[in-house]
Structure formats: structure tokens, C-alpha cells
Amino acid sequence: MSAEIVLGIVGCGYWGPNLIRNFSSLADCRVRLACDADPDRLKHIQGVYPHLEVTEAYQEILDDDGIDAVAVATPVWTHHEIAKAALEAGKHVLIEKPMASSSAQCRELIDMAAEKHLTIMVGHTYIYSSTIRKIKEIVDSGDIGELLYISSQRLNLGLFQKDINVAWDLAPHDISIMLYVTGAAPLAVNCQGKSHINPGVEDVTNMSLNLSNGGFATIQTSWLDPNKVRRMTFVGNRRMILFDDNEPMEKIRIYDKRVSVPPHYDTFAEFHYSYHYGDIYSPYINQIEPLKTECQHFLDCIKTGQQPQTSARQGLQVVQVLEAANESLKNDGAKIEIDQ
Numbered sequence: 216m217s218a219e220i221v222l223g224i225v226g227c228g229y230w231g232p233n234l235i236r237n238f239s240s241l242a243d244c245r246v247r248l249a250c251d252a253d254p255d256r257l258k259h260i261q262g263v264y265p266h267l268e269v270t271e272a273y274q275e276i277l278d279d280d281g282i283d284a285v286a287v288a289t290p291v292w293t294h295h296e297i298a299k300a301a302l303e304a305g306k307h308v309l310i311e312k313p314m315a316s317s318s319a320q321c322r323e324l325i326d327m328a329a330e331k332h333l334t335i336m337v338g339h340t341y342i343y344s345s346t347i348r349k350i351k352e353i354v355d356s357g358d359i360g361e362l363l364y365i366s367s368q369r370l371n372l373g374l375f376q377k378d379i380n381v382a383w384d385l386a387p388h389d390i391s392i393m394l395y396v397t398g399a400a401p402l403a404v405n406c407q408g409k410s411h412i413n414p415g416v417e418d419v420t421n422m423s424l425n426l427s428n429g430g431f432a433t434i435q436t437s438w439l440d441p442n443k444v445r446r447m448t449f450v451g452n453r454r455m456i457l458f459d460d461n462e463p464m465e466k467i468r469i470y471d472k473r474v475s476v477p478p479h480y481d482t483f484a485e486f487h488y489s490y491h492y493g494d495i496y497s498p499y500i501n502q503i504e505p506l507k508t509e510c511q512h513f514l515d516c517i518k519t520g521q522q523p524q525t526s527a528r529q530g531l532q533v534v535q536v537l538e539a540a541n542e543s544l545k546n547d548g549a550k551i552e553i554d555q
């Protein structure tokens with residue numbers, strides 16, 4: 216392969232143009248062909264990138280021997296078909312989150328990529344954000360003590376999807392962040408939810424997750440909320456971290472707050488919790504567009520053959536959680552164990 220990696224992008228809706236912009240800004244790659252089934256989207260792309268070739272049929276990308284890799288930014292139900300065809304054609308693949316519609320589809324793609332020695336990576340973009348990396352650094356340093364639990368809210372009004380529920384749309388980010396920060400695997404999921412707008416498609420869900428390190432996490436997602444909320448709280452037994460992605464500057468706040476129970480007491484009168492209220496501080500974070508770091512990492516993995524930081528295995532784990540959440544939704548929130 217030459218030093219320059221040549222790419223095709225499938226899907227030019229909301230997210231695909233961000234991939235085109237970021238890959239186009241990198242020195243060691245060239246976007247040759249952009250594909251969308253909707254000619255209006257191609258017209259828009261040609262307006263912004265007049266030199267980019269476009270096509271309505273992704274097969275044209277796969278038939279082009281000069282293209283090394285394909286980025287897939289289409290709806291989730293099309294990911295497996297397009298990624299499988301790309302791997303069969305000998306192309307490296309970056310697939311947007313969630314990786315596929317089922318864990319069986321993810322496993323098939325993992326095996327195909329391994330057999331053909333091709334890079335397969337999943338677009339869990341937050342893992343490339345300096346904010347999330349800072350949170351992992353703080354948690355790993357032991358500064359907040361033992362991580363007791365993580366809670367997350369991802370709420371807004373719309374955009375309603377017809378093919379996937381709100382958990383599949385919004386929770387992949389939270390799940391991938393939780394697994395990355397804790398380094399744990401998901402063990403079991405409970406999920407309750409309700410559809411208010413499109414029958415059978417939940418627009419509000421509440422999920423709880425048990426992790427392999429004994430950790431516990433909750434994720435609330437909604438398309439039916441007046442405010443856009445993007446918040447995660449990492450509660451340690453010494454300190455607590457609040458990540459608010461809507462904050463332009465102070466995305467992380469570390470609260471020196473905790474509750475302690477006295478180690479010894481003889482009478483109920485002696486027993487009382489001790490609440491500690493200390494400082495709140497916000498560490499400086501050098502903000503680089505996470506998608507740019509992600510795109511560069513994909514190119515580096517193709518060149519070196521290294522496993523991506525957001526590998527297809529992580530893509531599979533996220534899909535396993537979502538699949539278990541769907542089963543739990545059908546069974547009134549019952550606990551669903553995840554196949555290890």
C-alpha cells in the first residue's frame with residue numbers, strides 16, 4: 216500500500232460529511248468517492264467538495280481497486296450488509312456506532328476481518344475525546360477513591376427514528392464510555408421504557424448495567440425531553456466527577472464530596488453519617504476534535520496492523536448490551552445476562 220490511504224465514504228446524511236471533512240484534513244489520506252442512496256445528499260456534498268467523485272451505488276466504491284478503506288455512516292440496519300461486502304472486497308472498514316443490528320452480525324464481521332487481515336474499527340467517537348481520556352486518567356489514578364457507580368443522562372427533543380429505539384440511538388456513547396473508563400465487561404442489563412410517538416419504538420428508556428468488576432451503572436435516554444442533557448456522573452467513595460458535555464469550557468467538575476459511615480458505634484445515638492463538603496475544581500483540557508483523532512487512528516491502524524482502541528470487540532460488547540436491553544424491554548425490565 217502506498218503512503219497515502221485512499222478512502223470511500225458510504226452515507227452522507229448528518230454524520231458522513233463530518234467524516235469527509237476530517238479525513239480530508241489529514242495529510243496521509245485522500246477521500247476519493249462519496250456514496251449516498253439519496254441524490255440530494257450527493258448534490259449537497261458536491262457543492263461543498265466540488266472535486267470529490269460521488270455515486271449512488273456503494274458497489275462502485277468496492278469495485279475500485281485504488282480504494283483501500285471504506286467508512287460506513289448509514290443507518291444501523293445497513294451496517295452489516297455494507298461492511299461485509301467491503302471486507303469481501305478486501306477493504307479496511309470503519310463502521311459507525313452501533314456496529315450492527317445484532318451480536319451475531321458483529322461476530323461474523325470480526326471473524327471475516329481476522330481471516331482477511333483487514334482493520335475493522337467502530338466509531339465510538341467519545342473514546343477519542345480528551346475529556347473522556349482525562350476522566351479515565353483521574354479514575355485510574357485513584358484520586359476519586361473506589362468508583363462506586365456511574366450514572367448518565369442523554370436527553371433531548373427528537374430526532375425520532377423509526378428503525379431503532381432511543382437506547383440504540385443515544386446509549387452507545389454512554390455504554391462505550393462506561394466500558395472504557397472502568398475497563399470492565401458488561402454482565403447483565405435491566406431496561407424499562409415506553410413508546411409515546413411511534414408505536415413499538417421506545418422514545419424513553421431507563422437502563423441499568425452490572426459490570427464484571429462489580430461496578431454498577433445507569434443510563435437514561437429520551438427523545439421526549441424539553442432540554443438537551445448530556446451528563447455523566449462518576450461517583451467515587453472519596454470524590455465525584457461530573458461530565459457535562461453541553462458546557463463549552465468546564466466540561467469536567469470534580470467535587471470533593473463524600474459520605475462516610477463511622478467504623479464503630481455502640482448505640483444508635485452514636486451512629487451518624489459524616490458528610491464531607493470540599494472544593495469543586497475543573498481541570499484544564501486541551502480540546503481537539505475527537506473525530507479527527509479517531510480518523511487518524513483508523514489510518515494508523517491500517518498502516519501498522521495494530522488493534523484499534525475502539526475495536527470490533529468493543530463494538531460487539533456495546534451491541535450485546537443494546538440487544539439485552541431490547542430483550543429486557545420486552546420482559547418488563549427483567550434482568551438479562553450477557554453471554555461472555
Ligand SMILES: NC(=O)c1ccc[n+]([C@@H]2O[C@H](COP(=O)([O-])OP(=O)(O)OC[C@H]3O[C@@H](n4cnc5c(N)ncnc54)[C@H](O)[C@@H]3O)[C@@H](O)[C@H]2O)c1
Binds near residue numbers: 290291312
Ligand atoms: N459517532 C458519532 O458521534 C455519531 C453521531 C451521529 C451519528 N452517528 C452514526 O452514523 C450513522 C448515520 O447516522 P446519521 O445521523 O448520519 O443518519 P442519516 O439518516 O442522517 O444519514 C444516513 C445516510 O445514509 C444514506 N443511506 C442509507 N442507506 C444507504 C445505502 N444502502 N447506500 C448508500 N447510502 C445509504 C441515507 O440516504 C442517508 O443520507 C448511524 O450509525 C449513527 O448512529 C454517529
